[in-house]
Amino acid sequence: MADPDVRDLLAYLDASPSPYHAVATTADLLVAAGFTEVHEHDAWPTSGGRRFLRRGGSLVAWVDEGGRDAVRAGFRVVGAHTDSPNLRVKPRPDAGRAGWRQLGVEVYGGALLNSWLDRDLGLSGRVAVRRRGPDTGPASELRLVRVDRPVARVPQLAIHLDRGVNDGLTLNAQSHLSPVWGLGALDPGGFGRFLADELGVESHDVLAWDVMLHDLTPATLLGADRELLASARIDNLLSCWAATRALLGSLAPGGTGTGPDPVPVVGLFDHEEIGSESASGAASTLLATTLERIVHAAGGDRDGFHRALARSWCVSADGAHATHPNYAERHEPNHHIAVNGGPVIKRNANVRYATDADTEARFVSACERAGVPYQQFVVRTDLGCGSTIGPVTAARLGLATVDVGVAQLSMHSARELCGADDPTRFVAALAVALRT
Ligand code: ZN
Numbered sequence: 434m435a436d437p438d439v440r441d442l443l444a445y446l447d448a449s450p451s452p453y454h455a456v457a458t459t460a461d462l463l464v465a466a467g468f469t470e471v472h473e474h475d476a477w478p479t480s481g482g483r484r485f486l487r488r489g490g491s492l493v494a495w496v497d498e499g500g501r502d503a504v505r506a507g508f509r510v511v512g513a514h515t516d517s518p519n520l521r522v523k524p525r526p527d528a529g530r531a532g533w534r535q536l537g538v539e540v541y542g543g544a545l546l547n548s549w550l551d552r553d554l555g556l557s558g559r560v561a562v563r564r565r566g567p568d569t570g571p572a573s574e575l576r577l578v579r580v581d582r583p584v585a586r587v588p589q590l591a592i593h594l595d596r597g598v599n600d601g602l603t604l605n606a607q608s609h610l611s612p613v614w615g616l617g618a619l620d621p622g623g624f625g626r627f628l629a630d631e632l633g634v635e636s637h638d639v640l641a642w643d644v645m646l647h648d649l650t651p652a653t654l655l656g657a658d659r660e661l662l663a664s665a666r667i668d669n670l671l672s673c674w675a676a677t678r679a680l681l682g683s684l685a686p687g688g689t690g691t692g693p694d695p696v697p698v699v700g701l702f703d704h705e706e707i708g709s710e711s712a713s714g715a716a717s718t719l720l721a722t723t724l725e726r727i728v729h730a731a732g733g734d735r736d737g738f739h740r741a742l743a744r745s746w747c748v749s750a751d752g753a754h755a756t757h758p759n760y761a762e763r764h765e766p767n768h769h770i771a772v773n774g775g776p777v778i779k780r781n782a783n784v785r786y787a788t789d790a791d792t793e794a795r796f797v798s799a800c801e802r803a804g805v806p807y808q809q810f811v812v813r814t815d816l817g818c819g820s821t822i823g824p825v826t827a828a829r830l831g832l833a834t835v836d837v838g839v840a841q842l843s844m845h846s847a848r849e850l851c852g853a854d855d856p857t858r859f860v861a862a863l864a865v866a867l868r869t
Contacts, residue, residue, distance in 0.1 A: 437678045437857060439853050439854075441674075442662070442671065443652040443654075445458055445670065445673075446665065446666055446667070446670050446671075447652050447664075449666065449670055449673075450555065450579065450647035450665075451557040451558045451647070452489075453489075454557055454577065454579065455490070455670055455673055455701065456487050456492045456515060459492055459494075459677050460485065460492065463485050463494055466483070466681050466684070468494060469482065469484060470484070470486065471485070473486060473722075478730065479730050481501070481731065482498050483496050483684070484496075488712070488713045488717075489711075489712065490515050490516065491701060491702045491719055492699075492701045493698065493701075493719065493720065493723045494677070494680060494698070495699070496680070496696065496697050497696045497727055497730075499694070501694045501696045502693035502694070502696070502731070503695070503696040503727055503728050503737075503745075504733050505692065506693045506694055506696070506744060508695060508696050508697075508698050508724055508742075508744075508745040509696070509697050509745065509746065509748075510698045510700060510745065510746070510747040510748070511676040511679060511698070511700070511747070512699075512700040512702065512715065512747060512750065512822050512826055513669050513675075513701050513822075514669045514673070514704075514705030514821075515670070515673055515702065515703050516541070516705055516706050516707075517665070517666040517669070517670070517706065518544035518545075518706050519542070519549075519646060519647065520538040520539070520549060520610060520645060520646045521538060521539050521558075521646075522536055522538055522558075522624065522642065522645065522646070523537040526624045527619065527621050529618070529619045532617070533613045533615075533616060534613065534614055534616060534623065535612060535613050535614065536611060536612050537611060538611060538612065538646065540606050541706065542706030542707055543706065543845050544847075545845050545846045547602055548847040548848060550587050551589050552586065552648045552847060553586060553650075554583065554585040554649065555579070555583065555584060555585075555647050555649050556579070556644055556647070557577075557579040557647055558577075558642060558643045558644035559575045559576060559644075560575070560576050560628050560632060560639060560641075560642045560643075560644065561640045561641040561642065562575075562632060563634075563639075563640055573640050576632055578628060578631055578632060580631060581649060583649055584614055585612035585646060586613060587609075587610055588613060628642060648848060650665070650848065651664075652665070655850070659853060660772075660773060660853055660854070661772065661850060661851070661853055662852065662853045663848060664848065664849065667839075667850070667851050668751070668752035668845065668849060669752055669838075671752070671841075672751055672859075675859040675863055676701065676750055676863055679860050679861075679863035679866075680697055680699045680864075682864045683864050683867045683868050695744070695745070695868075695869075697867035698723075698727075700715070700720050700723075705751075705821065709825050715825045715826055715829075716829065720826065720829070721830055724741070724742070724745075724830070725738045728741055742831060745832055746835070747787075747830075747832040747834040747835070748796065748863060749786075749787060749837070750859070751821040751822070751837075752838045752839065752844055752851075753779055753810050753838040754810065754841070754842075754844060755770045755841055755851075756769050756771070757842055765810075765813045768808075768809055768810055768811050770808050770840045771808065771840065772840050772852035772855065773853070773854040774806060774808050774840065774855075775805050775806035775807045775808055775855065775858055776796075776805065776837050776838070776855070776859050777808045777809070777837060777838055778793055778796055778810065778835065778836070779810045779811075779836040779837065779838065780793070780809065780810070781811065781818045787821075787827040787834035787835065788823070788837075789833075791833060792834055792835035795866070796837055796866065800865075802865045803858075803862045803864070803865045805862050807862070821838075823836040839852070839859050840852065840855065
């Protein structure tokens with residue numbers, strides 16, 4: 434398959450303002466490539482095929498057709514996360530002061546709060562709606578909601594009223610981040626009615642929601658020579674896109690050239706930004722049960738599952754820090770990371786990244802076979818290190834794991850920046866990793 438165009442990534446980013454939308458966008462790409470969805474509550478088909486499943490804001494996809502055999506050749510997993518730090522609407526959000534109508538929000542994950550100021554914001558997520566009909570089955574259903582009109586904004590205080598602001602902006606998450614979304618008296622229930630109107634249901638049928646704010650500025654190429662890419666959610670929808678494109682580019686069997694081929698798996702997990710401990714996060718049962726059921730559906734047993742794991746390895750794909758030109762001293766001087774310098778392999782002696790010499794070498798080989806350059810990152814020794822789903826996945830499943838990603842600036846800003854050449858190189862390297 435030819436390298437996907439970076440414009441495909443821009444469209445993916447814009448189509449996926451919430452983890453639930455990221456899963457839906459990915460599912461559409463998979464279905465278009467002949468994948469079928471399986472459900473965890475059903476018995477799975479025993480014939481091989483191209484499959485995926487969803488659990489909340491997470492998705493796992495795999496291919497076990499065409500001579501692929503997990504027990505004899507293992508799994509090749511690429512993992513990434515669908516969530517990004519943002520502002521999320523509270524259960525009783527209707528608030529207001531001084532003639533303004535406002536929404537109460539919580540901060541999700543480690544957001545750069547200042548980056549949410551003075552942006553025109555839309556809303557997206559999912560809403561639990563009461564089900565009408567017979568008194569059997571679930572009482573509610575989940576519907577995606579997405580409002581791409583500018584409906585909200587977190588207005589910054591004028592400099593005349595905060596003369597010291599340029600010496601250091603202080604934002605209180607409770608007091609200073611409530612977006613305005615209109616004028617008038619306090620309107621209890623107004624947000625629920627707004628969602629009901631958007632979904633075309635009665636307001637008393639809106640039971641609950643997972644709704645968040647998103648910046649409406651579209652993803653774009655940037656720079657005098659358009660070498661850069663600016664968007665919301667580069668961390669980590671770039672990796673979700675790259676993993677999915679790599680899987681779609683690895684459908685033809687014959688990766689190893691000898692014997693059975695491994696089963697390629699892509700796992701996109703919600704809740705990485707808050708530690709992965711949830712029913713659908715990377716610390717959940719999702720990946721383990723999916724891999725075990727793939728083995729069972731192919732006629733294997735529990736022992737076969739463990740044999741498969743022992744032959745497997747995992748690429749944890751997540752954003753990496755490029756060296757910032759205005760803060761170069763914050764970076765490890767012997768591990769300069771360039772935008773458009775190729776995928777970044779991340780190491781940490783205290784295993785905040787799962788990479789070790791063995792898995793690093795495997796990914797280096799994948800880059801060499803794909804013909805793409807690679808870089809090596811460690812954080813300064815006197816700074817704390819971020820983490821990813823890599824150590825979690827490695828610990829839960831005993832999977833040999835490498836942490837890699839695309840270099841970017843402004844990680845956890847509402848709008849991040851990376852190189853325009855790196856994403857397709859990342860796809861090429863991941864495609865090799867999924868096949869060999
Ligand atoms: Zn991330």
